[in-house]
Amino acid sequence: MSAQDQVVTELADLVFQVAGRLRQGFNAIAAELDLPPAQALALVNLRGPAPMRDLADVLACDASNVTGIVDGLERRGLVTRRTDPADRRVKHLVLTEEGQRRRDLLGSAAHLRAAALFNVPEADRRQLRDLLAAVADPSGDTRDR
Amino acid sequence: MSAQDQVVTELADLVFQVAGRLRQGFNAIAAELDLPPAQALALVNLRGPAPMRDLADVLACDASNVTGIVDGLERRGLVTRRTDPADRRVKHLVLTEEGQRRRDLLGSAAHLRAAALFNVPEADRRQLRDLLAAVADPSGDTRDR
């Protein structure tokens, strides 16, 4: 195995590891707020009213899956479905008051955890962000080699 | 929200995003090899014979969950349980021949995908690795500030 392959392997492992901790912290917070992971994740991704399709795209999952997740959120009284009068196929997800509150709690607690995890010098954080952005977004053509 | 908070938020989002792509690729490969995600993940984490407890630690989940996952792997004939004669409580997970084969396939295909994803200059990859390692492992005390 070449040295470059080695770096890629380590990289993949590290990303999984860091993301794992992030996710674990997030799930713990969600559990404290009495929310299953997927529902919590959906919740934080809801700002203004948005069609369910958008949520399916963000979560990168099947539309029928979103139906189930939103059912859960609705059962808990955190969102409501409102059919778009302009296009009666789409239903906009609207946060209830309690939904907003819960979302904010979740968001700020998650941010605290994230800040604790990324406990490195600010310069390193910025650099890390930029490098990850380059990986996530191949448009900034810093192409191979 | 301070600029530092902003960076942390972006960082968390990016890590999730990159890990998401990695995981998505992994799951696709697993599906091609007729393996559900969790079983595939367990499989790649099996090298030599190891107690089920170790796997539970690595996967950061309940022991009973591992029972189910290993049941699946065993049903597919990829793994066998062997009780440790020295401590008859523990069962070592041993890869079958097919299990080894499948694990190798999974590993190399996943590596290819990872290499494609981390398509940035080698120097950046190394730097990214080092930064992530610092985040993942707080021992190398590059502490806050």
Next chain:
DNA sequence: AGCAGATACTTGGGAAACTCAACTATCGAG
């Protein structure tokens, strides 16, 4: 106008993944 195909969402079926509590078997220490 009106029809054909796309799109948004739901439903039903089923597999997995996961947690919790309780249980068995075994180990290790005082």
Next chain:
DNA sequence: CTCGATAGTTGAGTTTCCCAAGTATCTGCT
């Protein structure tokens, strides 16, 4: 040798997720 810890399993229940099929609605084309 008994008490407390540990490895693993079992059972129950919830959640997540995909697929296939179905309904309602929209849009483009003729």
